[in-house]
Amino acid sequence: xxxxxxxxxxxxxxxxxxxxxxxxxxxxxxxxxxxxxxxxxxxxxxxxxxxxxxxxxxxxxxxxxxxxxxxxxxxxxxxxxxxxxxxxxxxxxxxxxxxxxxxxxxxxxxxxx
Amino acid sequence: xxxxxxxxxxxxxxxxxxxxxxxxxxxxxxxxxxxxxxxxxxxxxxxxxxxxxxxxxxxxxxxxxxxxxxxxxxxxxxxxxxxxxxxxxxxxxxxxxxxxxxxxxxxxxxx
Numbered sequence: 001x002x003x004x005x006x007x008x009x010x011x012x013x014x015x016x017x018x019x020x021x022x023x024x025x026x027x028x029x030x031x032x033x034x035x036x037x038x039x040x041x042x043x044x045x046x047x048x049x050x051x052x053x054x055x056x057x058x059x060x061x062x063x064x065x066x067x068x069x070x071x072x073x074x075x076x077x078x079x080x081x082x083x084x085x086x087x088x089x090x091x092x093x094x095x096x097x098x099x100x101x102x103x104x105x106x107x108x109x110x111x112x113x
Numbered sequence: 114x115x116x117x118x119x120x121x122x123x124x125x126x127x128x129x130x131x132x133x134x135x136x137x138x139x140x141x142x143x144x145x146x147x148x149x150x151x152x153x154x155x156x157x158x159x160x161x162x163x164x165x166x167x168x169x170x171x172x173x174x175x176x177x178x179x180x181x182x183x184x185x186x187x188x189x190x191x192x193x194x195x196x197x198x199x200x201x202x203x204x205x206x207x208x209x210x211x212x213x214x215x216x217x218x219x220x221x222x223x224x
Contacts, residue, residue, distance in 0.1 A: 004155075031210060042201060042216040043156075050210070058211065090155060092212075099143045099205040102212055104156040 003027045006091050006105040014113050019078040021108050023091030029103075030096040032074040034058075034066060037088040037107075046089075049074055050096070081112040119202055119218040127223050132189040134218040136202030137182075143205060145178055145185050150199045150217070159187075159200075192222045 004025045013019050023032065030051045035043040045058030047066040055066055063085060067075045078085055088109050092102040120135045138145065144163045148156040162169045162178045162185065169176045175188040189196055199217040206213045 033212075040216060042214040045211055045213075048211065088153065092156075094210070094212075097210075099210065101146065101158045101161060103158070104148075106155040107153070109153065 002106070004091060004093055004103050004105040006089075006108050008108060009106065010109045012111045012113065013081055015082055017081050017112075019081050019110065021076045021089055021091075021110070023074045023076070023105055025072050025074075025091075025093045025103075025105075027093050027103060028071070029093040030071065031094040032068065033092040033094070033102065034064075034074065034076045035090045035092065036060065037090060043090065046076065078110075078112075081110075083112045086110060086112045119200070119215045121218060122216070123219045123221070125221040125223065126192060128192060128194055130192055130222075132192050132196070132220055132222070134187045134200050134220070136185045136187070136215055138185075138202070138204050139183065140204075140206065142180075145176075146203045146212075147174075147176060147185075147187050148201045148203060148214075150201065152198070156201065189220075192220075194222050194224045196220060197222045 007022045033048045034046040037043045044060050046064050049055045049068045052068050065077045088107050090107050091105040094102045118137050146161045147159045150156045160171045160176050162176045173190045178185045199219045201214050201217045203212050203214045
């Protein structure tokens with residue numbers, strides 16, 4: 001089984017709808033991250049969480065919110081989706097207190113019509 | 114903001130040739146990492162080189178790091194069609210635990 005899983009893998013929705021993307025990990029890591037990838041722009045950090053009680057904004061947090069329900073679960077919500085939020089979304093995890101490898105989920109392809 | 118910038122943006126080679134990708138970064142780093150992404154899939158960690166290392170090997174991969182020039186290169190030797198992917202360098206911004214990615218190099222290996 002994959003260490004970092006994301007659901008759904010693909011989602012098409014309409015402008016104004018609320019969407020939740022979920023991430024689960026079995027690596028036992030404290031740090032969890034949400035990234036967005038647009039063509040030609042690489043990955044940009046949306047939110048990150050150091051533990052259940054510590055959530056921080058990243059580079060592009062406007063229009064997004066997150067919830068860290070448990071050490072293993074980190075959800076990303078779009079309260080009112082808009083077309084320019086169409087992108088590939090990745091969750092990642094990392095051990096606490098290191099600047100080492102991040103482990104990525106398979107991604108969620110979100111299309112907002 | 115982008116910490117790392119890869120060069121070239123796209124690279125097309127024949128199977129068996131070597132592929133070299135470069136990355137430049139802006140601030141001091143503890144380490145620099147390279148990731149691979151197959152089309153539309155998740156990122157896979159390839160190799161990490163620490164700031165006190167100059168060269169590192171892993172299979173057909175060779176990474177160099179020049180901290181004086183704030184640059185790194187990734188060499189893939191004897192490339193295969195399966196190496197076709199996008200390659201990203203990434204560094205932690207200013208000693209924080211936030212990983213910042215470049216825009217990537219898209220490598221195409223033609224059979």
